[in-house]
Amino acid sequence: MAALTILDGGTGRELARIGAPFRQPEWSALALIEGPGYVTRVHEGYIAAGADVITTNSYAVVPFHIGEERFASRGAELAALAGRLARGAANTAMRKITVAGSLPPVCGSYRPDLVDIATAHPVLQVLVTALAPYVDHWQAETLSSLAEAELVDELTAPTGKPLWLSFTLEDENPGNVPTLRSGETVAEAAALALRLEI
16 A cells, blocks of 8 residues: 655645735745744644645745845845754654755746746755755645746756656646646656656
């Protein structure tokens, strides 16, 4: 029988639910800036609920959410904080908890039309470098295109840590063949994962 791995849930929604500092455009990153204790509470809550994997609160630590200037001055610091908070919660748990390093779509969620690999590369490099000491594997989240997955694989491969991919699918006008929001098929995404040995 295959082992069942339980992932945590959405960090941003849970931060908002428990009253953490939370607003646009910073979204979930605001808790790192103004109330890191809330992030720890979310991690601990998911562990208590049975999660085997908790995810760093780094999804919104990108210029799209925190601004170019703040990312340039504090992006690495905030990403490292997200890593330390998750690792701290995992290390104090009474059972083995794995930490996933969240790597978001840098230029905007659900928007394959905004994917810009040249822009995303240096931002993701900052996140990977800052999070690497704290995570057990990488979790590329809400990807809209295969190009994003290929970039994340390129940047995380030198760390030697496994990469998990998650894609967002087209749901406005779904056809007979499931596709990513870019129009690329789920079959093509699976083939890419096999080729990258993910």
